[in-house]
Amino acid sequence: MKHLALSLALALVLAGCSEEQDSAGAPPDIGAGQTIAQAQCVGCHGLDGRGTAPGIPHMAAQDDRYLVESLQAYKEGKRMHAALRDMTTELGVADIRNVAGFYASLPPLKDTAQMPEKAVSPYDKGKASAGVCARCHGEAGNSTTAGIPSLAGQQPRYFVSAVRAYLDGNRSITGKEMLRELSHVDLESLALYYASQTPARREAPATGDPAAGEPLSARCGGCHGAHGVSHDSATPSLAAQDAQYLVSAIKAYRDRSRRHDAMLTDNTDKEIADLAAFYAVQESAAAERGEITVQELAAKCDRCHGPEVANPTMAIPKIEGQDRDYLIKALRAYHDGKRGSSMMHRMSLPYSEAIIESVASHYAGQPAR
Ligand code: HEC
Ligand code: HEC
Ligand code: HEC
Numbered sequence: 202m203k204h205l206a207l208s209l210a211l212a213l214v215l216a217g218c219s220e221e222q223d224s225a226g227a228p229p230d231i232g233a234g235q236t237i238a239q240a241q242c243v244g245c246h247g248l249d250g251r252g253t254a255p256g257i258p259h260m261a262a263q264d265d266r267y268l269v270e271s272l273q274a275y276k277e278g279k280r281m282h283a284a285l286r287d288m289t290t291e292l293g294v295a296d297i298r299n300v301a302g303f304y305a306s307l308p309p310l311k312d313t314a315q316m317p318e319k320a321v322s323p324y325d326k327g328k329a330s331a332g333v334c335a336r337c338h339g340e341a342g343n344s345t346t347a348g349i350p351s352l353a354g355q356q357p358r359y360f361v362s363a364v365r366a367y368l369d370g371n372r373s374i375t376g377k378e379m380l381r382e383l384s385h386v387d388l389e390s391l392a393l394y395y396a397s398q399t400p401a402r403r404e405a406p407a408t409g410d411p412a413a414g415e416p417l418s419a420r421c422g423g424c425h426g427a428h429g430v431s432h433d434s435a436t437p438s439l440a441a442q443d444a445q446y447l448v449s450a451i452k453a454y455r456d457r458s459r460r461h462d463a464m465l466t467d468n469t470d471k472e473i474a475d476l477a478a479f480y481a482v483q484e485s486a487a488a489e490r491g492e493i494t495v496q497e498l499a500a501k502c503d504r505c506h507g508p509e510v511a512n513p514t515m516a517i518p519k520i521e522g523q524d525r526d527y528l529i530k531a532l533r534a535y536h537d538g539k540r541g542s543s544m545m546h547r548m549s550l551p552y553s554e555a556i557i558e559s560v561a562s563h564y565a566g567q568p569a570r
């Protein structure tokens with residue numbers, strides 16, 4: 202499963218979006234609902250259903266069953282929000298149905314679409330930031346400078362941890378300031394972009410003997426993959442890497458100037474040169490296939506959230522034109538397991554945050570319906 206990481210990331214953004222609850226009952230009394238809204242909700246949700254500050258959801262024209270379920274979830278403590286918990290404990294079943302009915306009956310807000318910039322996919326964002334790295338790491342991360350590592354095809358979790366190691370001072374590099382300027386989302390996006398590039402094949406280096414390196418690599422394959430193509434997102438691929446960089450990296454572990462529990466090595470200089478030559482000429486592969494656009498991503502969400510879906514068994518919220526900060530907060534809550542209950546939410550992935558920002562921008566930029 203080579204492209205596991207991205208599909209998992211999508212699954213995690215999605216997970217928790219499918220819990221069903223039944224909601225039956227009498228039709229709501231809209232007038233009674235409006236009275237409650239006026240007394241208790243207006244300060245935050247307005248009387249037109251508009252969130253009055255970033256992070257507060259809009260509710261106009263929202264699916265009424267979804268609103269009922271959310272209010273029940275706050276009341277039962279399944280969704281956490283102190284103010285709403287207090288308010289909902291005071292509300293009976295009929296009150297909840299009525300106030301939900303009131304907000305659902307309002308016309309969609311006209312001018313919510315926030316389009317400060319086009320929603321950019323994490324891949325494209327990474328590609329844009331990679332410009333400054335190309336000077337040393339080469340076009341699309343294929344380094345042609347001896348001693349400088351290729352980044353093309355590299356495993357994303359390793360990529361992120363390598364940059365962190367420079368920033369934390371656990372590895373040294375000149376030009377650290379450039380890395381410090383990257384935000385967390387930039388870093389995730391770069392990891393996705395580079396992981397998705399195809400590593401170029403390399404000629405045999407001048408020093409070292411690939412044939413002599415092959416048997417020595419038997420000790421490495423369990424972690425770095427057969428022929429140095431890693432299938433673990435935290436373990437770097439070695440295949441098609443610059444040979445001189447490999448030599449200096451292995452020596453750094455040997456003399457303990459670079460430390461990692463997994464990487465204890467006592468190879469001689471000749472063995473290190475042979476291992477590096479062996480790995481340098483291996484064919485590598487992209488760790489990821491991340492050229493996914495926001496539109497492709499949203500197409501997956503629209504299977505449930507889109508206007509064409511009229512699912513009679515599931516209460517699905519409308520998310521077009523929703524407040525961007527609120528969308529980010531909601532998606533993070535699913536991802537972190539703070540909303541919904543799937544165990545998967547607790548896992549962390551290399552680019553979940555970048556994906557969340559992109560889809561949130563996309564939906565916040567759509568007209569409400
Ligand atoms: C103090 C401000 C405040 C007040 C007053 C308030 N809310 Fe909210 N409401 C919020 C915030 C913030 C959220 C988002 C909480 C979260 O992240 O779960 C929210 C979320 C909701 C949601 C979930 C919407 C969704 O898209 O998931 C519903 C439904 C809701 N409120 C209804 C009400 C009702 C009905 C009242 C009045 C009885 C009310 N709220 C009063 C701030 C408020
Ligand atoms: C001035 C040249 C230069 C520039 C520009 C540069 N790097 Fe590097 N980078 C290096 C060198 C040299 C190393 C190897 C350092 C070492 O031996 O640990 C390296 C190593 C790395 C590594 C670790 C690779 C591995 O296999 O462990 C990552 C990740 C990385 N750089 C990311 C970036 C990113 C992202 C950018 C752009 C924001 C960037 N670099 C820009 C020179 C550069
Ligand atoms: C027990 C698992 C394990 C084994 C066995 C192992 N490695 Fe590693 N190797 C790792 C991990 C994990 C890292 C990343 C460590 C870090 O972040 O510094 C790594 C990093 C490296 C790097 C740095 C790559 C880069 O891009 O900077 C090289 C080179 C390397 N290993 C070579 C080898 C060689 C050669 C062998 C066999 C002699 C070997 N490793 C055996 C797990 C292993």
Ligand code: HEC
Nearest residue numbers: 214215218219220501502504505516517518528531532560
């Ligand atoms: C299988 C159907 C399904 C798919 C696919 C799906 N969702 Fe959901 N989504 C739901 C349901 C059902 C809920 C309500 C869950 C709840 O009550 O917490 C929900 C809730 C949400 C919410 C919370 C809205 C609010 O007002 O609080 C957001 C945001 C969201 N989904 C975004 C997305 C995004 C982005 C995608 C695509 C990456 C997606 N969903 C894919 C069914 C789905």
